Amino acid sequence: MTEEAAVPPAARLVRDFVNTFEPQVEEESLTTPDRLRDWFAARRLIRADARLRPADLAVARTIREGLRAVLLGHAGHPADPTAIAALNQALAGVPVRLTFTDGGHQLVAAGAAAFDQALAQLVDAIRRCGEDHTWLRLKVCDRDTCRWAYYDASRNQARRWCSMAGCGNYVKMRRASVARRGRTRPATAGDD
Template sequence: MTESVDESVVPAAAGLVRDFVNTHEPQVAAEALSSPQELEAWFDARGLLPPGNRLGSSDLAAALALREGLRQILLGHAGHDSDAGSLAALDATLAELPMRLLVTAEGLRLLPANDVPRVRTFASIIDAIRECEKDRTWTRLKVCARDTCRWAFYDASRNQTRRWCSMAGCGNHVKMRRAYATRRDRALSSTAPRTQPPT
C-alpha cells in the first residue's frame, strides 16, 4: 500500500492533493470521510477549515465526488483509463465551486468567490491543483497500478515512470502474478495435444 517517501521532495500542494485522495483506501476499504464531522475534522486538522464553517451531507457527497474524480485523473497520469462517470461527477462538483483569481506581486491564487461553506472549504484543494499545474508536479501525482490498491502517490523518480505506490509490496505482487501467468500458459501450451498434419 505505501512506501516510505522522503516527504521533503513532495511539494506541499501535491502532498495535500495526494492526502485528500488517500482519505479512502480501496485495498482495505478504509474510509476517513464517512460523515460531515469527519470531513470537517480532516480539513480542520490541516488548518483549512474556515472559522465557523459547518458542513452537511451534501457537502460530504461533493467531497467524495471531488476525491474520486481526482483519483481517476491520477489514474490517467499513471497511464490507465479513467472512469467517465467519476470524471463527469467531478466536473459537476467543480461547476458548483465558483472561484475567483487573486493577482498579487507574489503570484496567482484561486479563492472562493462566495461565502458558501463548501466553496470556502474546498478552495484549498482547488488552489492546490492550480499550484501543482503551475510548478509542473501535477502529472507526478498518480495512483498505484495494482487494481486492488489505487493508493495515490507522488512520483519523484527522475523519468516519472513509477507505477506502484510501493515496489516492495504492490510492484512485486503484480510482477509475481505476471510471472505465474506466463509459467502457467507455457505449461498449458506444452501439454496441449498436437495435431498431426493430414497426409
C-alpha cells in the same frame, strides 16, 4: 531528502485528499460531515468549529473519486469518463475567484461558506500543481485492487506503483508465477 520531503505541499494536499478512501480495503475516512470537517481543519483549510452538511460530504467524495480517475489517466490507464464528468459537474459549483498578492496569485472562495473555502484551496492546489509541473506526477497505483494515490518523484516519471516493496513486488511476483505456470503447463488435445 526523504521521498515524502520531495512531495510539494500542493501535490501532498491533492494526494492525501484522494487517499481519504482506500479502495484495496474499502476504508472510508470521510464517513460523516464532521469527519470531513476534521480532515480539512487538520490541514488548516477551515476552522475546527465549522459546520458542514451531508451534501458537502457527497460533493467532496465526488470530487475525490473524480480526481482518482484523473490520476489513473496520469498513470497511463483509461480514466472513468463518468467519474470525470461528475468531477467537472461538482467543480462547476465551486465558487472561486482569482486574487492577486505581492507573491503572485491564487484561487480563493468567492463566498464565506466554510466548505467553499476548503474546496477553493483544494482547487488552488491543483492549479499550483499545474504551474509547478507536478500535476502529471500525481498518479494512482497500477495494481487494480489498490489505486492508492502517490507522487512520482522518479526522474523519468515512470513509477507505476504506490510502493515497489508492496504492490510492485506483488504484481511482479504474480506475473512471474503466471509465466512459470504457462511454461510448465502440459499440452492437451485442444492446444495448437
